[in-house]
Amino acid sequence: MKTEGKSSLHQAPSASPSKAEKIIDGLAVAPGIAIGAAHLVESGAVHVPEYRIEPEAVEAERHRFAEALAAAQQQIRKIKAKAATLQGAAAEEIGFLLDAHLQMLTGSRVVRGVDRRIAEERLNAEAAVQAEVTQVAQDFAALGDAYLAARADDVREVGDRLIRNLTQTPYQAFSRLPEGSILLAEELTPADTALMDPRRIGGFATVLGGPESHTAIMARSLGLPAVLGVAGLIGAVKTGDPVIIDGTMGRIVIHPTTETLKEYERRRAEIARVERQLARFKDLPAVTRDGTSVSLQANLELPRELEMALAAGAEGVGLLRTEFLYMNREDLPEEEEQYEAFRRLTEGLGGRPITIRTLDVGGDKLAYSLGHHIGVGNNPALGLRAIRLSLRERSLLDAQLAAMLRAGAHGPVRILLPMISSVGEVRQVREILKTVARRLQRRGVRIADPLPPLGVMVEIPGAALAADALAQVADFFAIGTNDLTMYTLAIDRGEEQVAHLYNPLHPAVLRLLQFATEAGLRARIPVSVCGEIAGDPRYTPLLLGLGIRDLSMAATALPRVKQRIRSLDYQAANRCAGFIMEQADSGRIAALLDDFNTLA
Numbered sequence: 255m256k257t258e259g260k261s262s263l264h265q266a267p268s269a270s271p272s273k274a275e276k277i278i279d280g281l282a283v284a285p286g287i288a289i290g291a292a293h294l295v296e297s298g299a300v301h302v303p304e305y306r307i308e309p310e311a312v313e314a315e316r317h318r319f320a321e322a323l324a325a326a327q328q329q330i331r332k333i334k335a336k337a338a339t340l341q342g343a344a345a346e347e348i349g350f351l352l353d354a355h356l357q358m359l360t361g362s363r364v365v366r367g368v369d370r371r372i373a374e375e376r377l378n379a380e381a382a383v384q385a386e387v388t389q390v391a392q393d394f395a396a397l398g399d400a401y402l403a404a405r406a407d408d409v410r411e412v413g414d415r416l417i418r419n420l421t422q423t424p425y426q427a428f429s430r431l432p433e434g435s436i437l438l439a440e441e442l443t444p445a446d447t448a449l450m451d452p453r454r455i456g457g458f459a460t461v462l463g464g465p466e467s468h469t470a471i472m473a474r475s476l477g478l479p480a481v482l483g484v485a486g487l488i489g490a491v492k493t494g495d496p497v498i499i500d501g502t503m504g505r506i507v508i509h510p511t512t513e514t515l516k517e518y519e520r521r522r523a524e525i526a527r528v529e530r531q532l533a534r535f536k537d538l539p540a541v542t543r544d545g546t547s548v549s550l551q552a553n554l555e556l557p558r559e560l561e562m563a564l565a566a567g568a569e570g571v572g573l574l575r576t577e578f579l580y581m582n583r584e585d586l587p588e589e590e591e592q593y594e595a596f597r598r599l600t601e602g603l604g605g606r607p608i609t610i611r612t613l614d615v616g617g618d619k620l621a622y623s624l625g626h627h628i629g630v631g632n633n634p635a636l637g638l639r640a641i642r643l644s645l646r647e648r649s650l651l652d653a654q655l656a657a658m659l660r661a662g663a664h665g666p667v668r669i670l671l672p673m674i675s676s677v678g679e680v681r682q683v684r685e686i687l688k689t690v691a692r693r694l695q696r697r698g699v700r701i702a703d704p705l706p707p708l709g710v711m712v713e714i715p716g717a718a719l720a721a722d723a724l725a726q727v728a729d730f731f732a733i734g735t736n737d738l739t740m741y742t743l744a745i746d747r748g749e750e751q752v753a754h755l756y757n758p759l760h761p762a763v764l765r766l767l768q769f770a771t772e773a774g775l776r777a778r779i780p781v782s783v784c785g786e787i788a789g790d791p792r793y794t795p796l797l798l799g800l801g802i803r804d805l806s807m808a809a810t811a812l813p814r815v816k817q818r819i820r821s822l823d824y825q826a827a828n829r830c831a832g833f834i835m836e837q838a839d840s841g842r843i844a845a846l847l848d849d850f851n852t853l854a
């Protein structure tokens with residue numbers, strides 16, 4: 255899932271037919287589109303004067319250094335106060351970093367070293383800072399540790415600030431730039447980025463910097479479209495040139511043609527339109543006109559989607575697919591790694607619930623790291639996959655359950671089992687869950703207390719038909735209409751040749767959905783729908799009419815579904831659903847639903 259960051263529309267520059275359009279690709283680190291006038295951030299090291307001082311000038315030089323230190327501390331505190339007003343994780347992120355810088359400015363090795371060089375080597379303060387910072391950074395780098403290498407950058411940054419103060423070379427004042435400016439620089443530090451006001455700065459691009467650098471993280475948190483690692487950027491553009499930053503594709507367009515500009519304006523307007531919708535519905539309750547409340551949660555494929563989900567007003571995570579932990583790697587994730595990922599999400603949700611599903615690889619979803627576990631049968635969709643694989647490879651299941659139990663100590667976690675086909679499988683997992691919990695407790699590890707609810711995906715037709723029995727052993731149902739449709743109609747959901755036959759409105763699918771929903775509700779367990787139809791407003795009246803009150807969907811779908819719920823009359827939707835369930839023809843069902851959606 256993509257997120258689109260930038261919402262505000264700035265004055266677009268006019269196309270410049272006299273100059274040829276130039277496109278340069280880089281790393282797409284923060285999505286969204288920014289169009290504006292380029293502002294080249296002055297880079298390059300500040301000139302550092304170097305000279306010897308007389309013995310009698312040492313005290314005065316040390317005093318000058320102390321003043322530069324005090325000024326730096328004041329500047330950093332100011333930036334920190336400014337950063338504290340930032341939205342989301344950005345405030346915390348920059349706060350930590352600036353605290354580290356402040357520490358370096360108070361009695362650290364750097365400070366002591368500079369003092370010593372002034373006193374013993376009789377170097378001027380600027381040269382002493384330069385020499386000391388170079389030495390410390392080299393020592394860090396020599397240790398060959400990525401964390402310390404990053405700290406070396408911090409040391410350099412602090413040193414640069416001290417030298418600027420000593421030589422009275424101020425930093426760029428981004429606040430004085432014209433609104434909508436696009437910053438282009440050789441490199442921007444996280445602290446530079448924190449100074450950017452997203453209402454003033456359109457976006458930025460740099461020659462240096464990777465997708466996981468602090469600067470990239472900050473850009474994402476701020477919703478600033480950004481492209482990093484753009485080789486050849488600086489020579490290709492000058493201040494005032496019209497530019498486009500496409501942070502979604504990782505592209506910079508310099509001197510866009512009228513056509514290109516139009517296309518990007520259209521895309522930007524579309525993003526802005528969607529975001530305006532998001533903003534309008536975020537804090538409104540999902541309640542029908544006649545007072546029926548619905549819980550809307552988000553499906554997450556990747557942890558990084560959480561922010562977007564919360565921004566869209568998700569009441570929780572209704573489905574966390576854990577496959578991301580296993581993909582694109584050769585080894586398997588340990589319990590600890592999984593726990594960390596789940597804990598972060600649980601904490602990020604700030605008390606809202608999260609439903610974490612055990613591994614669902616196999617069939618169409620393959621993971622290299624599990625290749626030899628899965629094996630290749632003639633019918634992978636019917637083979638050793640999902641819960642079957644977890645029950646066969648107990649170490650996989652134990653690690654996941656342990657991680658989920660531990661995350662449950664940090665917030666409301668539910669555990670969801672994919673591809674359940676029988677009561678026996680649920681009982682088996684519940685026993686394993688208890689065993690894993692006891693083992694953790696013996697180790698003195700904090701876990702959820704009481705144990706998290708254990709639910710099942712109803713996505714195999716046999717499970718739907720046995721829903722009354724499953725409701726006796728499961729704590730909740732999550733109806734997976736994607737697979738339920740596929741298995742009911744024998745249509746591969748990933749096969750384009752039979753895609754036209756894939757139809758969740760087939761009466762067979764709807765009857766299974768209705769049967770499972772009613773069985774769950776009769777047993778007084780929560781029932782949600784988390785297949786793709788949950789995020790399609792076309793289906794909303796039907797699902798509500800059938801008694802569903804919990805929907806989980808892609809974050810991007812939340813506002814549209816909420817909008818539909820708020821425009822609906824539940825009683826009317828219920829009558830429509832009743833009528834639809836009497837039909838035997840999927841064409842007629844679709845027509846009835848479309849009529850209802852047009853009229854009500």
Ligand code: PEP
Pocket residue numbers: 575614713733734735736737738784785786
């Ligand atoms: C489903 O099958 O409907 C579902 C939600 O799970 P997935 O799409 O991950 O198979």
Ligand code: MG
Pocket residue numbers: 672713734736737
């Ligand atoms: Mg499924």
